[in-house]
Amino acid sequence: MANDVQLSDIVKDVASSFDSTFASNWWSNVLEHLSGRKLFYVILGISAFVVFAAAAVGLDAMNIGYRTAYGVTREIPWGVLIGAYVFFVVTSTGLCIVSSIGHVFGVQEFMPIAKRSVFLAIVTILAGFTVIFFDIENPFRMALYNVISPNLTSNIWWMGTLYGAYMFFMIVEFILLLVGSHKYAMYAGLLGLISGVSAHSNLGGIFGMLHARPYWYGPFMPIYFIASAMMSGCAAIIFFTYLGYKINNEKMDKPMERALQAVGKLATLLIAILMFFYTWKIITGLVGDPSEVAAFKAELAGPYAVNFWGFEVAMGMVIPFILFLRSKFRNIGMMFVASTLMIIGIFMMRYDLVVVGQIVPSFYELGVKEYSSLLPYHPTFHEIMIVVGGMGIVAMTFLLGERVFQGHKSEIH
Amino acid sequence: MKPGGIDLDNLKRDDAPPSGVERREFMKIGLVITGVFAGGTLLSVASNIRRAFASPEDVYKNYPYKPHYSMVIRQDRCIDCERCKQACRITNHVPEYGYRTRILEKDVPGAIGQKREFIPVLCNQCNNPPCVRACPTKASYKDKTTGIIMIEYKKCIGCKTCVLACPYNARYFDDERHAVDKCNFCFDTRLSKGEKLTACAAICPAHARVFGDLSDPASEVYQLVHQIVKPVWVMRPEVGTKPNVFYMKG
Known part of the structure; x- marks a missing residue:
């Protein structure tokens, strides 16, 4: 048990894991240790500590005021917290969509991933809500005035309301899956899927309907958000399922292997679709008005070029695409590496999507001194810690989930 | 003539x-x-009103608001003394890190004679306001009588979507009010108390800011916007916001 573990043991354990790390094949060693009981609790403890520390930093930010604590400005009011929020809810929606192929639409191959995916969809949306809680200045007013003073033309209102419904349906579905009531779980899953897709396309709509922002404006955003959610969902399913089996120190059975192979194929297809989307977004953007062109130039060859080519394109899409093909969808380990890279790249996609949309000033085309160049944004320690805290929530709850629900393995028929 | x-x-x-x-x-x-001298997007002389509003009828027949508060900025008259900013700050308790109005500076090195011009900017009190559409809780709303975009501070959740929705960078989050804040033509601080002008228009020594009722033929803003000799334009007409702040020179 956790309280039996002495600090010295933990240190020894970590140290020995580092020794053997460089002794032989470090990767399989790390995974071996991950399955060991002690290290499981060490990682759980670290994630709990991260969540605790992040909460303290978040409360400190509240105390000193977000204007001081965060790097956001009048011109760039949305920073890395919104990027991370989008990242978490995209992952959640993706988990919901991809897993629904099995447990809602009845494709047998996708059945084994259902329970873990639904659980993680709830976990990631909670992480997203936690992060945005520390971004919105008056979150408690939201609870009241969303209900008594709704603006039905506002995407934010729809997103908040639909994501609330989404989380409710997903929790209901998870409980029904736990008690084995698969027929009703299917209905709850369907409602969750509908509200999730609506909520998520509304999140795209928040950006896509800001007609003062040419980088975002247009029907592309809601469509792109759904497609990239599915891509994120595939990556998350492979990533967490693989880790789940390592943690529980179990060998994957055939149906689960086949499920991951199917998810891998879907991931590859979606990467191809996303690359196609990206290509046309860039080509059309480069012939847009001057402020749109300026944003795309910043992304392709300016201050965001490393983020774009290194993280978004190489790590997020091209390398995983090659790895998936090379794995022939049989080498699950290679697919896991591809998914890990994808998740890192996708995080940067969300960050860039949010920030690059704001770096070109509103009055850029007016030709005035004040707004003649791109605006800077740098995340602060407070912002980064809150994002790390969101990841800590996912890590901690995922680990607990693997133990509490014993690898999410009850059969679905 | x-x-x-x-x-x-x-x-x-x-x-x-x-x-x-x-x-x-x-x-x-x-x-x-x-249009060589135009600082904003120039609307041709003949169609200046049409571009700013949905249709000419909007202007000549139906003003949705009474009084239809409006401001004409006579751009070439601004000398960047910033008294408007100061008056606004004091009148409306604007914190030092924010502003409701400011003056932008534009250099035109190739111009003959004067090579610099000043462009005062503020909330355009749009007839088709993107900020109002974006607000989830109706904290931002367009006043049905005056057409002024107002904020009910207690409803603002601080999501800042309106800040991004605004094409004119007219909004900022005010820590003291715990809400987004913006220009409301001094409605609470002056107009509702019987004053005829906003603080910035009242203090401007060059009469660069002309404030009045766009629906009243006797008002100076009416006369400036409805003449066709001098061009009148609005900022960022491509966004389709139908502003009530107009710009002109001469």
Whole structure:
């Protein structure tokens, strides 16, 4: 048990894991240790500590005021917290969509991933809500005035309301899956899927309907958000399922292997679709008005070029695409590496999507001194810690989930 | 007729060639009409109203608001003394890190004579306000009587979507009010107390900010916007916001 573990043991354990790390094949060693009981609790403890520390930093930010604590400005009011929020809810929606192929639409191959995916969809949306809680200045007013003073033309209102419904349906579905009531779980899953897709396309709509922002404006955003959610969902399913089996120190059975192979194929297809989307977004953007062109130039060859080519394109899409093909969808380990890279790249996609949309000033085309160049944004320690805290929530709850629900393995028929 | 203060009839007389001053003035009119001097997006003289509003009827027949508060900024008159900013700050308790109005500076190195101009900016009190559409809780709303975009501070959740929705960078989050804040034409601080002008218009020594009722033919803003001799334009007309802040020169 956790309280039996002495600090010295933990240190020894970590140290020995580092020794053997460089002794032989470090990767399989790390995974071996991950399955060991002690290290499981060490990682759980670290994630709990991260969540605790992040909460303290978040409360400190509240105390000193977000204007001081965060790097956001009048011109760039949305920073890395919104990027991370989008990242978490995209992952959640993706988990919901991809897993629904099995447990809602009845494709047998996708059945084994259902329970873990639904659980993680709830976990990631909670992480997203936690992060945005520390971004919105008056979150408690939201609870009241969303209900008594709704603006039905506002995407934010729809997103908040639909994501609330989404989380409710997903929790209901998870409980029904736990008690084995698969027929009703299917209905709850369907409602969750509908509200999730609506909520998520509304999140795209928040950006896509800001007609003062040419980088975002247009029907592309809601469509792109759904497609990239599915891509994120595939990556998350492979990533967490693989880790789940390592943690529980179990060998994957055939149906689960086949499920991951199917998810891998879907991931590859979606990467191809996303690359196609990206290509046309860039080509059309480069012939847009001057402020749109300026944003795309910043992304392709300016201050965001490393983020774009290194993280978004190489790590997020091209390398995983090659790895998936090379794995022939049989080498699950290679697919896991591809998914890990994808998740890192996708995080940067969300960050860039949010920030690059704001770096070109509103009055850029007016030709005035004040707004003649791109605006800077740098995340602060407070912002980064809150994002790390969101990841800590996912890590901690995922680990607990693997133990509490014993690898999410009850059969679905 | 003396548009721009020059005698056009005199230009036609062969025996009396136009003086240098008159020739320069005449050239200036041409440049104004072709938009060389326009700081914002120039709307051609004939269609200036049409571009700013949905249809000419909006302007000539139906003003949705009464009084339809509006401001005309006579851009070439601004000398960047920033008294408007100061008056706004004091009147409306604007914190030092924020502003409801500011003056932008534009250098035109290739211009003949004056090479710098100042462009005052503020909330455009749009007839089609993107900020109001974006607000989830109706904290931002367009006042049904005056057309002023107002904020009910207690409803603001601080999501800042309106800040991004605004094409004019007119909004900021005010820590003291715990809400997004913006120009409301001094409605709570002056207009509702019987004053006729906003603080910035009242203090401007150059009469660069003309404030009034766009639906009242007696009002100066009405007269400036409805004439067709001098071009009138609005900021970022491509966004389709139908602003109630107009710009002109001369």
